[in-house]
Amino acid sequence: MGVTMRDVALLARVSNKTVSNVVNDHPHVHPETRARVQRAIAELGYRPNLSARGLRSGRTGVIGLAVPDLRQTYFAELADAVIAAAERRHLSVIVGQAGADRDHEIAVIENGLKQTDGLLFSPERLGTEDRGLLDQVEYPLVLLGERIFGGPTDHVTMHNVEGARAAVEHLVGLGRRRIAVVGAHPDRRTGQLRPSDLRVRGYREALVVAGLPEDERLERVAAPWHPADGAAATRELLASGVEFDAVFALNDALAVGVLRALGEAGRRVPDDVAVIGFDNISTGHFTLPSLSSIDPGRDEIAEVAVGMLLERIGWGEGTSRGPRLHKAAFRVVARESTGGTDT
Amino acid sequence: MGVTMRDVALLARVSNKTVSNVVNDHPHVHPETRARVQRAIAELGYRPNLSARGLRSGRTGVIGLAVPDLRQTYFAELADAVIAAAERRHLSVIVGQAGADRDHEIAVIENGLKQTDGLLFSPERLGTEDRGLLDQVEYPLVLLGERIFGGPTDHVTMHNVEGARAAVEHLVGLGRRRIAVVGAHPDRRTGQLRPSDLRVRGYREALVVAGLPEDERLERVAAPWHPADGAAATRELLASGVEFDAVFALNDALAVGVLRALGEAGRRVPDDVAVIGFDNISTGHFTLPSLSSIDPGRDEIAEVAVGMLLERIGWGEGTSRGPRLHKAAFRVVARESTGGTDT
DNA sequence: GTGAAAGCGCTAACAA
């Protein structure tokens, strides 16, 4: 503490500027001078003051990541991927939780996160109707997910519709004909771009393609997407007496609950009922049976999102290029719950 | 962007200092003046430049949290608790992952996390032999866990020994006599303060108290503490032919694997084998059967750790009070896997 | 290739 650039400059018998050049890897520094400066830095244990650098350069080297709740495995794994991607670019990440609280999310989007150069935001409560908020945003922002799609903002997201379709096609390929879906949103307004709505759409598309009838009784509401809600929806499904030989859970957390409820009821998975989830969280390896899922490309999402944000930060205020959209590649992961052998 | 304190001062017809006083809620500002300044702030959309404040005050208002890996639910939930505790004190949290990599952990402890006023560090690889590193640390640091206990540093941790003992006593109370433990560390050097060693100690103490014989065949190594390792250790235990009617998994992630392996083998839980874990992660609600566990007091740990760190930050360089130790209160959570009814 | 000097926006003495 307390060693400044000036101290280094004095010891190395150079100016402030030269030390700065060395520290920032600028070219045009005589190798000998560079070595001398580096020796002085080591000797004094000099470490740049990042607040000062931030003040001068207008950059903090920190980005923000706002998610609803780290206790949901998907978001923890997303944070892991984002932190890793940021680290590769020598950035730090401030993590904020908006707690699935609409007002909190509005506050986040209006203000960003303190001390950051830009924000990666995965909202849960904001919808297309909040698009107007995005016009006010005057800091670099990249949205994760497509809930507010249509604004001026970059989005990085997953193939919700196509992934869901692939999940159901996988079940169809197993010969299942009565496929239930668990996790539909209780509020069925149209025009929303919630993951639940998009995935239900993919489910229906797959049924149509397969020539299977749609049956409203097979579409079960569950919210929020916690295991308990998946279990409750499945118990209702069982109690309703409607026949089914497969369940598509709209995410893996729900699927864990589905597996539990099926187990309680004595239904064997996958023999009686095949189950597939969505998100491919690591939990899926260790359920009994292990859980098939759609891998939404989490690492790609993180990598691309950080890259986009960095570009936005670099472009500065003036340059407002149009919004970009990136959808990561997905894949079907077949584990035991749909007859696979992987765990 | 670009609105400075000076702009506000000009508009409100006051000095810089007065604006600063208002922004920082200093007393001794005439109510009328305060109102005028606040109006100017709102009108211009002024927001303090935190880099400048940081440079001037030597504080960033950001603390660091370093954990091995957010994909492990325990650490995700810890991060959640720390972020919440920090937010209550108007602090942001930069999250870093050391990846259970010894060199990475050494780098973290030597340098702290950039842009932060202090660090909450939960190391996984550093041990008592690295105590010397702590003497070099010249920034506010609070360690989570007791792996490097004995240095000059504050620690906040859980009752590993006592909690483990309570877990086994709970099993004994159910009438179980052949209690296996899963998750011992492969390297049995003494003098280590790993959670595994401490919890095994608690296990043995409970056996002694209950007058049960120790049996080395019931102590199974498993590392790292992932579900797959718990499953593997349990399969070995089953294959060894040794009799057992209960398993104490040293954490919940292992326990998930234990449940899986028992299920595969057709052992009923809790009828044939009772199972209890440690950590009380939310996953435990949704396993089949739901998982009994030791709740280590995560929120208390986060709250106390942030508080201690803040005190350290406030004390400044000179004041080096002796190291403090806080152990959070724990409790036994009895769910279905030990005959309870909760989920 | 290197140096001198200005100033980023804020806070904290010290004055008034």
Added chain:
DNA sequence: TTGTTAGCGCTTTCAC
């Protein structure tokens, strides 16, 4: 109660 002033440590013109 409010104003003046001097930096915090760094980067960045602009000279040399």
